Amino acid sequence: MNKSYFLFYITLFYAVFSLAQKKEITLSEIWSGEFRTKGMRELQSLKNDREYTVLNWDASTRSTSIDLYDYESQVKKKTIVRSSELNITPFSKYSFSQDEQKILLATELEPIYRRSTLAKYFVYDIVTSELIAVDDRKIQEPTFSPIGDKIAYVCNNNIYIKNLVDNSIIQITSDGEKNKIINGITDWVYEEEFEFVRAFEWNKTGTQLAYVKFDETKVPEFSMDIYAQNLYPKQQVFKYPKAGENNSQVSLYNCNVLSKETLKINFPESPYYIPRFKFTEEENLLSVQTLNRHQNNLNLYFCDVEKNQIHLVLNEKEDTYISIANHLTFLKDNSFLWLSEKDGYNHIYYYSKSGELKKQITKGLWEVTDFYGYNSKDKMIYYQSTENGNINRDVYAINIKGKNKKRLTKKVGTNAATFSTGYTYFINTFSSVQTPYCYTLNQTNKVVEIKELVNNEPLLEKLKDYEFSNKEFSTIRVNGNDLNMWMIKPVDFDDQKKYPVLMYQYSGPGSQEVANKWNGANDYWYQLLASKGYIVVCVDGRGTGFKGADFKKVTYKKLGKYEVEDQIQAAKQLGALSYVDENRIGIWGWSYGGFMSSNCILKGNDVFKMAIAVAPVTSWRYYDTIYTERYMQTPQENPEGYDLNSPINFADQLKGKFLLIHGTADDNVHVQNSMRLIERLIIKNKQFDWAIYPNKNHGIYGGNTRLQLYTKMTNFIEYSL
Incomplete structure (x- = not known):
């Protein structure tokens, strides 16, 4: 046989043999999680800008733990708390008080709708190792006050505040009733479409608590039969406004936590939607965004909750609709950063406290896709965008004057950042069509990757x-x-x-x-x-x-x-x-x-x-x-x-x-x-x-x-x- 033909057939044989050895992916493998990627769960940066915590799962003890890591060395310094040692069911979410001396732990999560849950919550004191229940019942959206001495939460459509000093509880509202009145939690359609659940906000000192009341009385009900082993199905009935029907009537209130006095915020005209609200850097100044029913006329108001005075700061109008963002950021003087599509692409704008445009920070035929924050120390803004092609995402830094822009990520694909509190470091989550999720530690100012934390090479x-x-x-x-x-x-x-x-x-x-x-x-x-x-x-x-x-x-x-x-x-x-x-x-x-x-x-x-x-x-x-x-x-x-x-x-x-x-x-x-x-x-x-x-x-x-x-x-x- 001709030698060249022999080599050809040998090569062909091995190619076919190699192909024959390849396995076909099966549905059972896909849906059993065989190809699931590893990640980093519930990562939170600490205020010292040097450490962060991660929620870890221990399969051997079937418990969860909050573990502390050093950014620079990536050494695990200690386990702060472990569910098995507290004799509670594994916690799946956690949050720190502002002084980082207490941790709020969520257990026994029970989903309600897409984003809302009921759960048992506990406060763990890191200094004393004491554990207390926030409430004996399952509750929603507990949130530390800024000084960490109180927790506001919602139970059965009413708002409560627990004092962590003496464990007393006061009830802020009492008119909550299923399918009628909701205080401090969004109704179904707000949760689904405005993408938030907690409808109450602390001010910077913990002396004021603003909240939205939803009156669902006139919203039509929808019912679903739930089939179980019982002779008759159980019916689930909830308020669901279909296109053209009545929405909840919304109103905004503020409670002075010290005096227990509650007042209704008076707008020039009743808002149809209140999709966002948050306190500014001033103790008694609340920012409120309102929308008309067509969602093409957006107002940003500043409201003095003590004087009940409100004034319009910014108005945006569109012939079509305005997309609501979640990135309103206040600087120390109450000037603010704002995202808008008003030039045809989603970009960052800088406004004075009075609503005067100071600078369009980003500009171009591309979109800002996420806003990570503002570092007041070096006056830098951090964001994610499509500047490197609209199927890709990269992380950038730019100063408040719209200059000195830096691309902080180098790999082409989808990059997303979690910054340390002082923006010294960020953990980048990268993936592409060829590369499964990879987590790397990066130094922000030097634009360098320090080390790889997690990969999915296996x-x-x-x-x-x-x-x-x-x-x-x-x-x-x-x-x-x-x-x-x-x-x-x-x-x-x-x-x-x-x-x-x-x-x-x-x-x-x-x-x-x-x-x-x-x-x-x-x-x-x-x-x-x-x-x-x-x-x-x-x-x-x-x-x-x-x-x-x-x-x-x-x-x-x-x-x-x-x-x-x-x-x-x-x-x-x-x-x-x-x-x-x-x-x-x-x-x-x-x-x-x-x-x-x-x-x-x-x-x-x-x-x-x-x-x-x-x-x-x-x-x-x-x-x-x-x-x-x-x-x-x-x-x-x-x-x-x-x-x-x-x-x-x-x-x-x-x-x-x-x-x-x-x-x-x-x-x-x-x-x-x-x-x-x-x-x-x-x-x-x-x-x-x-x-x-x-x-x-x-x-x-x-x-x-x-x-x-x-x-x-x-x-x-x-x-x-």
Whole structure:
């Protein structure tokens, strides 16, 4: 035999043998946590700027501990407290008093909605090792006063203050009642859409406590049946304002903690929404942000809570909507840093105490994506942005004059920082499509990485044993726009063959799915599908985020129009590729993505052969006020915008295979959405598949639920595509 042919066959044999030895990822591995990454839990920097604490789990003793580390040496100095030594159940959250002499420990957490929980809380005194319960009952949002001598909290919709000196408790409000009055805790829709739960704030000295009262009396109720072993289901009833319906009436109060006197803050006109409030650097000066119902007129007020005097400091108006940020930062003289999209991109602005613009700190065709803080010592601002490409994130420093900007991170991917209290150090969390999460200690001023703290190299080694394809980033020109896209091809991809394509998207306003970061669980599922011969693609269409306000807000009053057009056109262009079977293109999504995939299989019935919709909105008339009206106004004002893009109204156009999935206990996107679409499909005599998960919420998880769900979806894809 010719020697060159012999070497060729030997090489081919080893290549095939090597490929044959690769393992295929299984669903049971994905959903058992086999590919889970390591991290650093509940990291908190101490005031001395030299040390930080982390919450650790000890599997051998089944206990948690708060451990103290030195930034520079990275040596664990000691364990501050361990749950097993206190004879309490493992704590899952903690917070220090301002003097760092006491720790608030959360145990027995019981979720309520997405962000809210009930829990048993204890105060541990580091000096005396004494442990006391805050209350015998499960409570919400306990928070130390600034001097650490008191804790404010909410129980059964009322606010209490516990004095840690004598263990006495005073009740600040007494009118709290389920589904009627809430004091100091947000209602369902505020929690979900304004993204906060605690609706009370201490001032800088602990002498004043401001809080919001929610009057839910006129808000319509929604009910869900909870199925258990009992003969009759239990009904869960809660206030949920759907688009166009009544919201809670909100009012702002302040309690003088010393005199126990409470007064209502009087605004020039009653605010419709109070999405943010916090005390300034002045003891009695409270900042309050208010929004109109359309969420396009934002006011920032300063209120003297002792004199009950209020004045307007800043006003922003938009033709569309204003996104609420959580980064209002006051300097010592009460001048402040503010984030705004008013120049078309999200940037940092510096205002005087009176609301006069002093400086636009950042500027450019990119977005500030996180604000880390201001260091008064060197007058530097720290933030995260998309300056290095909108699928990447980097950490930067810039001074208060908008000069001397420094990029503090060097690796290309997604970087996020946790700074020490004095900004001397930061721990950077980095990942990319090639690199799982890695935690490094960095020195801020010198812009140097000191050492690696945690990596996930063992996971990378494990993945070498599996069939694993590259996630390829690119852009696709669709409807006049360059849209970000990723694609995963089969390991043995051959451009002379034709492959079926499964598209995934979310597409909600300001979202991003095409990002240079490490895998989530779904990415491993896409690898499994690729190993079965599918190409998996994701395209971020118009309406998604981090490409400027105009790109994001083009969907205003028309949710589901341009986003669906982009997915349909992208599918057509993918179908034109030589290696894609244009007759075997499917799409799937969850929540907003389920709304999208439902619309795509109906309006794009000549393009998509199959679709999966999990927990979809099927009519924005069924979704909540704050989210829906932000983008659509009310159904009464914009009926066509609601109806022309509702899957319910296009059920007669179904041609392909369609799988509809929902949980019966979804408090967010109610199962009513799927039931209404099911009803329309039946009326139109359309055949489809569906799955209902009893007592599961919007996430549809718990036990083997995710494994069963993804097995069902995988089987459906193989059957349909």
